[in-house]
Amino acid sequence: MQHQDPQRENELMMTRRHLFGKSALGVGTAAMASMLGPDLLATPAKTKGVPGILGSKTHHPAKAKRVIYLFMSGGPSHLDLWDYKPKLTALYGKNLPKDVRDGQRITGMTSRQKTLPIAPSKYKFTLQKNNDKGVWVSELLPHTATVAKELCVVHTAFTEAINHDPAVTYIQTGSQIPGRPSLGAWLSYGLGRMNENLPGYVVMHAKSRHAEQSLFGRLWGTGFMPSDHQGILLRSEGDPVLYLSNPKGVSRKDRRAQLDTLSAINRQQHKAFADPEILSRIKQHEMAYRMQMSVPELMDLSKEDKKTFELYGEEARKPGTFAACCLNARRLAQRGVRNIQIFHRGWDAHGNLAGEHTSQCKDVDQGSAALIKDLKRHGMLDDTLVVWGGEFGRTVYCQGRLRKDNYGRDHHPRCFTVWMAGGGVKPGITYGRTDDYGYNIAYPDGTPMRPKPDKHKWTPGTMHVHDLNATILYLLGIDHKKLTYRYQGRDFRLTDVHGHVIKDLIA
Secondary structure: OOOOOHHHHHHHOOOHHHHHHHHHHHHHHHHHHHHHHHHHOOOOOOOOOEEOOOOOOOOOOOOOOEEEEEEEEOOOOHHHHOOOOHHHHHHOOOEOOHHHHOOOOOOOOOOOOOOOEEOOOOOOEEEEOOOOOOEEEEOOOHHHHOOHHHEEEEEEEEOOOOOHHHHHHHHHHOOOOOOOOOHHHHHHHHHEEOOOOOOOEEEEEEOOOOOOOOOOHHHHOOOOOOHHHOOEEEOOOOOOOOOOOOOOOOOHHHHHHHHHHHHHHHHHHHHHHOOHHHHHHHHHHHHHHHHHHHHHHHHOOOOOOHHHHHHHOHHHHOOOOHHHHHHHHHHHHHOOOOEEEEEEEOOOOOOOHHHHHHHHHHHHHHHHHHHHHHHHHOOOHHHEEEEEEOOOEEEEEEOOOOOOOOOOEEEEOOOEEEEEEOOOEOOOEEEOEEOOOOOOEEOOOOOEOOOOOEOOEOOOOOEEHHHHHHHHHHHOOOOOOOOOEEEOOEEEOOOOOOOOOOHHHEO
């Protein structure tokens, strides 16, 4: 039996209704194809990049070209890493005053405790000189302390979510409810890709000894946007991307022929049904084909010199470590990937903070500092925004039994620390202040804010998660109020109907 041409077979399967639908859409589809450009061609594109919805013009001049987000999933303790509170030593074991808690809800893990005993940090802090009053850094972060002059340290980030999944979903997508596009998806949608052979959004999961929390694909997904804006997960073992390699017996030429045929069928389907997701499927197939050549070279660290590995440490030679992910982040940034996100799990220290945070900081400290130094020596720090932080902080009171050599802390959304570097933020500054307990955001004189800050109206000296995302978008040239996507009759945006650009942080 003679095989039919696949495209002809598809045409023969059309119903009468499909035929009329195809005819009605023909002129419009042809016009659309001419506008969508090289990203939908069956052959590799010849342009250097693929523009987003904003084209070549951003809402205002961008200070950063790209962002590298180091996300500490689980909630690192600001009290043990960044927010130095020496007055707590004299309050060891005493119950947290009711007026400090001020009625704030707490999790079910500590709600049944008869007391909430204050647990001062067991770690030493040193004041690192920066460009203003200096920043206190824990002994757990000796490498990060060496780049204090590059950091913009924000002590007053806050959120409403008190549990991990909604809190991580909130800071990643602007909503505690799953289903919204992630920050990286918004950047891809608005700004497009700088390199046709690599995705605009790449995600890596660094290995951790305490990886308790799960991470879901929706955290770097597209929600209701076309799926070609989603983050591409790079793996540390096997193929860097699933199904990157061709099966045995399939050559690159064979693969090209398969994609050409599949692309032709998909175009026919799009003419028949006008489903935009079909166009996204074509884009993804073409990106996968290009990545077969670009990704293996990217993941090959053998050409990095000795000084680079001295900077990142020997851990960088081990695939999947945080240091290796940071080194790959610099390589991705060099090759034009606009948004790079490294997730490091295991910061949920409810009962063994001394053991777990010591291990976690050992994982991330040198890599974080090396990334900043490496970007700077390559002349890339000025236009690369680096962000470090988690979904919330941890409580000043102890969860469970209090011991001087060890203790646990519960979730604390009311204030936590995030730092940024490069990419147009002021280097060497601290922003915001918390009270003497590290429990509430405070005014500059140390008086706790009453009532607590509200996401609906920005208060100077504070940074809600919407404000953080609005500021990140601003640094990349985007007005968070103008970058919208219409879905189900409503214009959505990353910051929902909130968000304030914190100009005090911008150089």
